[in-house]
Amino acid sequence: MKTMRKGSLFQLSIPENWKNVTIEQILKLRWQAPKKLIHMMRVNKEIKVNGDYLPWNHPLSPGDLLQIDLFKETDYDVLPSYGELHVLYEDDHLIVVNKPAGLDTHPNKPGEEGTLANLIAFHFQTMGENCRVMHIHRLDRDTSGAVVFAKHPLSKAILDRLLIERKVKRTYLALVHGKFKQKKGTISERIGRDRHHNTRRRVSTSGQEAVTHYRVLEVRENMTLTEVVLDTGRTHQIRVHMSHIGHPLAGDTLYGGKPVFKRQALHAARISFPHPLTGEMIEREAECLDDIVLES
Template sequence: MKAFTSYRVAAEHAGLTVEDYLKTIHHYSGRRLQKLTRRKGILLKGKSVFLQKKLHSGDLLQVLILEEDTSKLQPEKGPVEILYEDAFLLVLNKPAFMLVHPTGRTTNGTLANYLAYHLQERGQGGTIRPVHRLDRETSGCVIFAKDARSQFLLEQQLKEKTLRRTYWALVKGVVTPPAGTIEAPIGPHPTQANRGAVQAQGQPAITHYRTIRNLGENSLLELTLATGRTHQIRVHLAHLGYPILGDGMYGVRVPWLSRQALHASRVSFHHLQDNREISVDAPLPADLTRALELCERQ
């Protein structure tokens, strides 16, 4: 049975082509769109549609969930820390400096490669399906679905905001007010490639934050995402005037931290069988624990 992800086109996205909508709003790659086109896996109002078709407000776009060719994902022996597992999914603790899955020219050394090996050793080979992503330098919780149906249901929870992601960030400055909501649209940076920026014509982006504690001239924040734009937390905090320590792209480099001080501390979701709420926590890694101690002593 084929499974589809459904998107209802918002008024502000009316006029975009199917291709632009899926690429810019939902971050589909060109290669993935080619695969979907070959399989007639993009439906508008229940019928196959070509990529240059313009969308209208309220249109229902359905996109086939692909069973990726796992022969291209080379299983590799490597660290896999399982924080939670059931019949439908796993939550892994991603170390900093590791990609979630192969991208671009990087085909090995990712969390997906290591999970493929781990499952193969168990006799549980199959498609590796990350439900969401983390930046290379960000540590913490990542959810992997075990089958296409579970992936679809978890992606629906993401859209409906019943799957929640919580982060900790160490930022420069004493945040005022100590709790609040950052609501500022994010789009591509006008002059710098691969960066985001707050801009009026960007996509809606909402981040909630609260101060856990002040540490001298710095603050430890807890943040939750109401939307999932690329680099959202990093862009929003820099825009607010409290950049993340160690973030070489948007924040402030410091000699005592080799990466951005951002950690995916918790994921919460509804169990796919009995609907009970489950929360999974990832412990703060040693480098960020040391960073907090150093800030407290300053």
């Protein structure tokens, strides 16, 4: 699929296999954009074809140029902060970065600085891009690895849907205490809040569905390096599930791990997902940046 940016316009050349598709079908069926966002695009007349406004039910031909006013200049919603940023992938619609441990993904109150989102805002500023910093998912402060941010509302809406549909695949490396009796397994235990501790979560029959798959990679003395894949993305999911089966993460003192590291040994090592607008598969690996050696 041929796409390009021209000023504030996203331009897409209608491919051969989209013959007779309409603007409405592209938004509703191809991209499955939210109704409210589609309505605003219609009201604000944000879409042209070959430079002209066409009815949204007009059949388009291969080679027609769909032009959407996606890249409007918008004030940053977080304060830009200087700092080193490890970019894994970036285009006009999204950015994937490798978050170091010790950073929050985004501010927890207005005006807060020093989070990953602040660093991204500064990166956008230096690149001359004026757009909001919109995270698609989060990592705990002391978990490192790949995180995805959207650059405009349409990209965010589609990526949010892909996350809900479990099409954003995240693979983690976790160093846990003890040795497993089996090489792989699945933990399907609901997770809810711990009423006795504000920041903790716990396995609870009244909690949200949570599914964690794990595979043993390497045994290291009294610890095991595991590969973990999530079907769901609950707060502290890996930490809670591993602790629940008797294998808390090394360094995770909140859930019973021993303080052998300054943080829990958890790293989001790989991420893959279809591009929100082109459908092209994006796959990236994130190197562990600190002194916790998780690679096998």
